[in-house]
Amino acid sequence: xxxxxxxxxxxxxxxxxxxxxxxxxxxxxxxxxxxxxxxxxxxxxxxxxxxxxxxxxxxxxxxxxxxxxxxxxxxxxxxxxxxxxxxxxxxxxxxxxxxxxxxxxxxxxxxxxxxxxxxxxxxxxxxxxxxxxxxxxxxxxxxxxxxxxxxxxxxxxxxxxxxxxxxxxxxxxxxxxxxxxxxxxxxxxxxxxxxxxxxxxxxxxxxxxxxxxxxxxxxxxxxxxxxxxxxxxxxxxxxxxxxxxxxxxxxxxxxxxxxxxxxxxxxxxxxxxxxxxxxxxxxxxxxxxxxxxxxxxxxxxxxxxxxxxxxxxxxxxxxxxxxxxxxxxxxxxxxxxxxxxxxxxxxxxxxxxxxxxxxxxxxxxxxxxxxxxxxxxxxxxxxxxxxxxxxx
Numbered sequence: 001x002x003x004x005x006x007x008x009x010x011x012x013x014x015x016x017x018x019x020x021x022x023x024x025x026x027x028x029x030x031x032x033x034x035x036x037x038x039x040x041x042x043x044x045x046x047x048x049x050x051x052x053x054x055x056x057x058x059x060x061x062x063x064x065x066x067x068x069x070x071x072x073x074x075x076x077x078x079x080x081x082x083x084x085x086x087x088x089x090x091x092x093x094x095x096x097x098x099x100x101x102x103x104x105x106x107x108x109x110x111x112x113x114x115x116x117x118x119x120x121x122x123x124x125x126x127x128x129x130x131x132x133x134x135x136x137x138x139x140x141x142x143x144x145x146x147x148x149x150x151x152x153x154x155x156x157x158x159x160x161x162x163x164x165x166x167x168x169x170x171x172x173x174x175x176x177x178x179x180x181x182x183x184x185x186x187x188x189x190x191x192x193x194x195x196x197x198x199x200x201x202x203x204x205x206x207x208x209x210x211x212x213x214x215x216x217x218x219x220x221x222x223x224x225x226x227x228x229x230x231x232x233x234x235x236x237x238x239x240x241x242x243x244x245x246x247x248x249x250x251x252x253x254x255x256x257x258x259x260x261x262x263x264x265x266x267x268x269x270x271x272x273x274x275x276x277x278x279x280x281x282x283x284x285x286x287x288x289x290x291x292x293x294x295x296x297x298x299x300x301x302x303x304x305x306x307x308x309x310x311x312x313x314x315x316x317x318x319x320x321x322x323x324x325x326x327x328x329x330x331x332x333x334x335x336x337x338x339x340x341x342x343x344x345x346x347x348x349x350x351x352x353x354x355x356x357x358x359x360x361x362x363x364x365x366x367x368x369x370x371x372x373x374x375x376x377x378x379x380x381x382x383x384x385x386x387x388x389x390x391x392x
Contacts, residue, residue: 009135009136009138012132012135013132013135013136014128014132014357016128016129016357017338017353017354017356017357018039018040018041018353018357021039021341021342021345021351021353022037022039022040022351024342024345024351025037025039025345025351028345028346028349033349034349035345035349035350035351036349036350036351036373036377036380036381036384037351037370037373038350038351038352038369038370038371038373038377038378038381039351039352039353039368039370040370041177041320041321041322041370041372042234042240042370042372043234043235043238043240043291043321043372044372044373044374045238045291046238047237047238047239047242047275048237048238048278048279048283048284048287048288050278050281050283050284051237051239051275051276051278051279051284052275053278054274054275054276054277054278055271055272055274055275057274058270058271058274058275059271063270063271063274064270064271065270066266066267066270067267067268067270067273068267069258069261069262069265069266069267070096070097070098070254070258070261071096071097071098071099071246071267071268071273072098072270072273072274072277073093074277075098075273075276075277076093076094076096076097076098076246077093078276078277078279078280079091079093079096079098079246080092080093080096081280082280083219083221083248086217087217087218087219087221087222089219089221089222091221091248092251094251094254095225095248095249095250095251095254096246096247096248096249097246097247097249097254097257097258097261098244098245098246098268098273099244099245099246099247099261099265099268100243100244100245100265100268100269101232101234101243101244101245102205102207102230102231102232102234102245103129103133103245104243104245104261104264104265104268105230105231105232105245105246105247106129106130106133106203106205106230107133107136107264108247108257108260108261108264109203109228109230109247109257110133110134110136110137110139111137111260111264112253112256112257112260113168113169113201113203114134114137114138114139114168115137115138115139115168116137116138116139117138117139117140117166118134118137118138118139118140118166118168119139119140119141119142119164119166119167119168120134120139120140120141120142120167120168120169120170120171121142121144121154121159121162121163121167121169121170121171122141122142122143122144122154122170122171122172123143123144123146123150123152123153123154123172123176123359124143124144124145124146124358124359124360124361124362125146125152125176125178125179125324125355125358125359125361125362125366126141126143126171126173126176126358126359127173127176127177127178127205127358128357128358128359130171130173130205131143134171139168140166141171142162142167143359143360143361144158144162145361146158146361147361147362148314148315148326151179151181151182151183151184151315152176152179152181152315152324152362153172153174153176153179153181153182153183153187154170154172154183154191155187155190155191156187156190156191156193156194159191159194159195160194163194163198163200167198167200168200168201169195169200169201169202169203170191170195170200170201170202170203171203171205172188172191172202172203172204172205173204173205173206173207173208174188174204174205174206174209174220174319175208175209175211175212175317175318175319175320176208176320177208177320177322178322178324178353178355178357178358178368179315179317179322179324179368180208180299180317180318180319180320180321180322180323180324181315181316181317181318181319181324182212182215182318182319185218188204188220188223189223192220192223192224192227196224196226201228202220202226202227202228203228203229203230204220204227204228204229204230205230206219206220206229206230206231207230207231207232207234207235207245208235208236208319208320208321209231209236209319210235210236210237210288210292211235211236211292211295211319211320211321212318212319213292213295213296213299213318213319214318214319215318221248225250225251226250227248227250228247228248228249228250228253229247229248230245230246230247231245231246231248232244232245232246233245233272233276233279235320235321236288236292237276237279237288238288238291239272239275239276239279242269242272242275242276243268243269243272244268244269244272244273244276295321295371295372297375298321298371298375298378299317299321299323299371301375301378301379302323302369302371302378302382303316303317303323305378305382306323306325306369306382309382309385309386309389309391310329310330310389310391311325311326311327311329311330311367312325312326312327312328312329313325313326314326321370321371321372322368322369322370322371323368323369323371324355324362324366324367324368325366325367325368325369326365326366327340327365327366327367328365330389331365336354336363336364336365337354337355337356337363337364337365337366337367338354338356338363338364340354340367341353341354341367343388344385344388347388348384348385348387348388349384350381350384350385350388352367352368352369353367353368354366354367354368355367355368
């Protein structure tokens with residue numbers, strides 16, 4: 001059966017090219033090719049052993065019923081304690097809402113704050129789903145060209161310049177996907193002050209915050225209790241498929257968000273929540289920190305290697321597990337970044353993605369590489385890229 005009357009909002013939501021390239025890579029693997037995957041943003045590490053044990057115990061104990069829509073009280077308390085231990089912040093557990101991944105957190109925040117015609121400022125480049133969550137509630141993401149001079153992030157001046165009568169807030173990510181760059185703390189404070197003065201909302205995506213390599217731990221929550229922060233167990237805690245995240249909200253938003261969560265999700269996965277309690281055990285945290293050091297080691301290998309191959313990395317990534325590289329010096333007259341990554345995939349079996357998903361400003365000349373794979377794979381990928389570029 002074909003539906004002829006689809007909702008018009010679908011016209012504002014583009015396909016996810018990252019996943020299309022992943023399908024191309026999978027098809028090549030089915031043909032017997034060996035593909036090195038540097039496209040999907042997923043840790044190659046899996047859940048910590050104590051987390052897996054906790055999940056098994058929860059199932060054995062029959063702890064699989066619905067939980068509160070806002071999450072297990074014990075998990076909300078554990079997240080609060082984590083903020084105290086890592087950031088020195090006293091966050092009331094009642095302000096924490098556990099969600100079905102960071103995606104559900106963004107959906108809930110946009111459902112509560114975005115109306116038809118609402119405009120939300122965000123940098124170009126940005127994670128594509130962020131703008132699509134805004135579009136899903138008939139709002140408009142206003143993408144602001146943000147180049148390497150701004151570390152691909154918004155500045156306070158840019159927010160002031162682009163704020164209009166329809167603007168309702170800003171959606172930022174620090175560290176960012178696709179760039180791996182963070183907003184300077186002083187600049188973020190200025191942005192928040194500007195948005196606050198205009199009566200708007202500030203949403204900060206901190207799902208990669210645990211993977212920050214070059215500075216002391218920092219959360220936007222230190223800049224006021226009116227900030228909305230989104231986080232996840234997927235990246236630092238290596239629990240992608242478990243679909244578990246959280247929101248930290250101003251007190252006034254907790255009840256409205258709870259009402260939405262009750263209706264849209266009932267609750268997050270009970271098993272995942274019971275398992276996630278073990279993320280905060282000392283042995284688990286020690287393991288995550290060791291894995292974080294390994295990510296940094298990979299970054300410190302890959303960035304110089306790419307530069308040696310002729311790529312330009314104009315803003316050193318300080319977090320996440322991405323390099324956003326300018327491939328302009330390597331493009332032929334009839335090519336762009338999307339053609340380049342497809343040629344590289346087909347010819348030498350290295351899967352990367354172009355800037356196409358992340359906004360028009362960098363779409364044609366940038367590629368995103370994920371170093372969430374082994375050092376051996378990264379070294380082989382660099383060798384193959386050298387072969388493709390005639391550098392070997």
